[in-house]
Amino acid sequence: MLRNYFKIAIAVLRRKKFFTFISLFGISFTLTIVIIVAAFVDNMFSAGYPDINRDRELFVSRMQIRSSTNASSINAGPSYYFIDHYVSRLKTPAKIAILSGNFPVTTYLNNKKQVTSVRSTNDQFWEVLQFQFVEGKPYTKQQIDNGEKVVVISEAVRSNYFNEGVAAVGKYIELLNMQYRVTGVVKNLPSASNVYADIFTPLTLTQEDMHEPSLVGGHTCILLLDSKANIPKMKEEFNQMAAKVPMDDKKIDNKIFDRKLVFADTFLESFVRDFHAGFTEGAGAGVDIFILIVSIFFLLFLLLPTLNLVNINISRIMDRYSEIGVRKAFGASSRTLVYQFIVENLILTFIGGAIGVGLSFIIVQVINSMDFMYNNRISVNFHVLSFALLASLVFGLLSGVYPAWRMSRMNVVMALKAQ
Amino acid sequence: MIRLQNIEKVYRTSAIETLALNSISLDIAKGEFLSVMGPSGCGKSTLLNIMGLLDAPTKGDIKIDEQRTDHFSDKQLAQFRNRKLGFVFQSYHLINDLKVLDNVELPLLYRTSSGNERKKLASAALEKVGLSNRVKHFPSQLSGGQKQRVAIARAIVGRPEIILADEPTGNLDSAMGSEIMDILLQLNATDNTTIIMVTHDEYMASKTHRLVRLFDGVLVQ
Incomplete structure (x- = not known):
């Protein structure tokens, strides 16, 4: 089943080259920015020279x-x-x-x-x-x-x-x-x-x-x-x-x-306490709220390219009415079709993500070679790549779910009539 | 095999109501090859869609293989169509991005079968329609007759008991049309598959076991 989805996803990407270019450009550009920001954040919060024992340290600052x-x-x-x-x-x-x-x-x-x-x-x-x-x-x-x-x-x-x-x-x-x-x-x-x-x-x-x-x-x-x-x-x-x-x-x-x-405080708690320059009267330092706010900003940042991709995906799907009708006629439930289109979108997003990771490696090399942050060496490491993978997943799901749901609700007879 | 009782189908828009099917009752026996004829817009395709569970009647009951289908969920309907029914459309409805073999495999994707098993069954179905040498072609590389044969292979690959064919020879010249008709007749004869075929062609209809005619949504014969 997945092999079939993969085949059709690649075929659709090759068929509509302009849409594919726009989609991949949007995805890879967005994810490149996400990865570079993640690399900076990772550099800031991860243990590194000379503070390599950060995970077993507490700060009274x-x-x-x-x-x-x-x-x-x-x-x-x-x-x-x-x-x-x-x-x-x-x-x-x-x-x-x-x-x-x-x-x-x-x-x-x-x-x-x-x-x-x-x-x-x-x-x-x-x-x-x-x-x-x-x-x-x-x-x-x-x-x-x-x-x-x-x-x-x-x-x-x-x-x-x-x-x-x-x-x-x-x-x-x-x-x-x-x-x-x-x-x-x-x-x-x-x-x-x-x-x-x-x-x-x-x-x-x-x-x-x-x-x-x-x-x-x-x-x-x-x-x-x-x-x-x-x-x-x-x-x-x-x-x-x-x-x-x-x-x-x-x-x-x-x-x-x-x-x-x-x-x-742990390093993160200490950072958050410094960040809002005040004191929450508890040991948590407001880390939960801080993470929530950062997550909301992250989602908002992804929202604009996501809406763009949703529109492109809907246009792509309109080309595939007949296929949707055929799949339904031969036994695909609405749920299966939602699954198929989300998988297809994730494939697209991961291709964009891979391009984004490649671009990020190049940009990181350029940033490090310029040394404009004095001895700070950012890197696209395991943490950053994991985050990029998560961002791709969120991006793919957000941009794939609505078009997939809309398409799955389509009446079979109407879909078959459309050419 | 299929029993329709007082089937009525009404299409409603904000301005008008159109009665597409009016009190249709029809019994189709297992292994029967039935053709449905009538002028354009008389409701033939609507009737076929209702028998194929692609559309729901506004009123009336439909039983397939002694089972009522009106209470089926989307998932149950999908499974039922997958197991019991096969479709052949006038305009083939092949997926152009997939090769012939992948197109034929499609109904098997919605069952629990291995990739090898799917390939084997799809190859056998293509052999049955005489297209073993076209498995790696894309639909755009085939003639109309070949496309329709691929569509028939797709319809029979899951060994359904019923095939619903909506003007399967409508887009083909007479020679190609006859070839397709022969394949359908053979399927009916050798596998005892029940076939309901909508057609405009009296000659094709004359080859089937029974002919029913529709006029303005009513069965007239």
Whole structure:
């Protein structure tokens, strides 16, 4: 049966070459866009260098303190004090990476001015994140505790500051008017990385007063767990801890902030929380709603080419009245015919999808070779291809069902009379 | 084999009502070859469509092989047509995108049969109509007579008990028409297939067992 459907689908495609071209162009163009967008999204959300353990990490990246008496709130990363006094005492995490926000710093070497982005980190940062050291090694806990002025730099910084082929480890760069010794050089990070920076310094060198007992600061911590299965347990422990953290009823600008919201989120939850820049008062972070909204946008995006394809399919079907009449006369039920035309449409869509995948591979190569997203390499990988397959399926079904249903309702006698 | 009782068919539009068949009662025995004649527009094809369950009567009962069919669902009707009935149309209604063999296989697609079995049966049906050498041709590569023979092969491939032929020789010259008629007569004689044929040709009708005439939707003979 399927072989017969396939034969007729191919024959119909070959018979109406112009319609076929329009259909395939629409399908492949739409799916190319879908695949490229999916490749970007995959690049953003999938684990990748250096954050390769993302599936067993939780992120504490936002702390909100609120006033019960009015709508005021302060929304920022948690303070080092909060992380050090409360988060670091949790039992479930295997490692805890602490990192400051990414801030631009003007640096000098040989009177050469460069603006680079800098982060301060703790020692476990280098264990949670899997950096590839092309030279040297990370700074140690002891160096941090001793307040040593040491840095880890990226390959890009090395090539900007030192001559090609010259080792940077042991050499000094100027940062905030102080000399810092390079302990290691890491492979460049993609600009979309959640821990992106050009230079990493020990936390003890930040400008923030690390011992001020405030909840809101500018840090993020990443809790690395032994396994993904520990995520619910970790969240529960975190929430219990957070509930016990006392508020000091801080008064800022005559407003009393007496409530706090802080969560340990998965990467996606953390992204969604940042995305709507607010707090849903629950651990879910509004991920369900976010996915729903994205799905609706996705369907709306597919709707226009789908309607176009529906029209083309109806025109194609009008050419096949006689065939429909014959099939019905010889034993095809309406349901069988719906099935046949949907299968035919899926064949068309998958051919368009295959062209779309081919085009996407070419476009991805061009995007990567242009490097306009600084070290971000998108790819049409298994996830993206699966998504493309799903999109083709949705597209094929959406555009095939209505014409197929309409055709199946056709009166046999009328269909046979039509030539 | 087929019993029609007080069959009435009315076509309605917003403006007019047309009575296409008026109180038709007819019994057709198993193995009978019946021809239906009458002027254009008298309701011959409508009657054939009703007997073939392609159209429903407005009033009256139809029984095929002792079974009433008025309560059948779309799926049941499809299965019944597939098992019991075969159709031959004046304008062949072959699917131009499929080869001869695939066209003949068509009724078997709606049964549970393997690809090999379908091929075997379709080849046998084509052999019966003398077209074994045209299996890989497309309909556009055949003459009118050959097309009608393919249509007959398609009608008989599922071994139906009844064949309904709507002017099967209408588009053919007399020599070709006679060839097609011979095939139908042979099917009727050797396989005991019941055949109901609508025709305008008195000579063809004279070769069948019985002739009924329609005039303005009424059986006159």
